[in-house]
Amino acid sequence: MISIETLExxxxxxxxxxxxxxxxxxxxxxxxxxxxxxxDRELSEKLSKAGPExxxxxxxxxxxANIKAPLYWWKEFxxxxxxxxxxxxxxxxxxxxxxxxxxxxSEKVSxxxxxxxxxxxxxxxxxxxxxxxxxIWEQIIHNLPSGFLQxxxxxxxxxxxxxxxxxxxGHKLSxxxxxxxxxxxxxxxxxxxVENEEDEEPICEACTTHFDTDKEVT
Numbered sequence: 163m164i165s166i167e168t169l170e171x172x173x174x175x176x177x178x179x180x181x182x183x184x185x186x187x188x189x190x191x192x193x194x195x196x197x198x199x200x201x202d203r204e205l206s207e208k209l210s211k212a213g214p215e216x217x218x219x220x221x222x223x224x225x226x227a228n229i230k231a232p233l234y235w236w237k238e239f240x241x242x243x244x245x246x247x248x249x250x251x252x253x254x255x256x257x258x259x260x261x262x263x264x265x266x267x268s269e270k271v272s273x274x275x276x277x278x279x280x281x282x283x284x285x286x287x288x289x290x291x292x293x294x295x296x297x298i299w300e301q302i303i304h305n306l307p308s309g310f311l312q313x314x315x316x317x318x319x320x321x322x323x324x325x326x327x328x329x330x331x332g333h334k335l336s337x338x339x340x341x342x343x344x345x346x347x348x349x350x351x352x353x354x355x356v357e358n359e360e361d362e363e364p365i366c367e368a369c370t371t372h373f374d375t376d377k378e379v380t
Contacts, residue, residue, distance in 0.1 A: 163268045164337040166344045169226040178202050181219035220321035227316050232268045234308035235337045245322035250314040258286050268309035324354045
């Protein structure tokens with residue numbers, strides 16, 4: 163289960179301009195606001211196919227998104243560091259502030275586990291002994307299943323997205339298939355080499371998406 167909301171995409175025009183710096187070929191650029199021209203697209207694709215060291219312009223295009231996903235998916239996503247920044251909702255500071263409910267977990271987490279966590283949370287809220295509260299809080303953190311949904315705001319470059327899409331193609335986790343589908347909703351998705359791809363397996367109904375493409379694009 164994963165939900166993705168696009169907040170902003172920026173830098174496309176500037177990146178295309180910078181792409182032509184090595185050969186001083188700005189006069190050949192045919193890009194207009196919010197649309198990369200065919201000549202610029204041809205050069206971008208040529209550089210991208212030559213390898214990431216030649217497609218440096220893709221590092222200049224950035225996308226910001228809110229992603230809500232299970233901890234087990236974030237564990238895999240955290241392996242990507244170059245061109246990626248993340249700010250998460252703090253599990254440590256806020257985990258006891260609201261009731262544990264079904265919608266806070268993936269479908270893989272049992273009701274019994276959720277009820278156990280809620281029982282610990284209630285015990286934490288009613289206890290007035292600091293040592294006891296600390297012990298209960300640690301139990302909650304230690305028992306939090308990998309299916310707990312955490313929300314993070316992510317900033318990621320198109321270069322990093324291209325690499326992720328390449329490496330996670332055909333992945334067994336449906337969350338990655340949803341993620342790759344989301345990238346196809348981004349402006350100039352052809353730069354990510356996923357524009358015309360189809361997923362190898364259908365995405366399960368339990369996995370949700372929210373693709374908001376009406377945000378500002380520059």
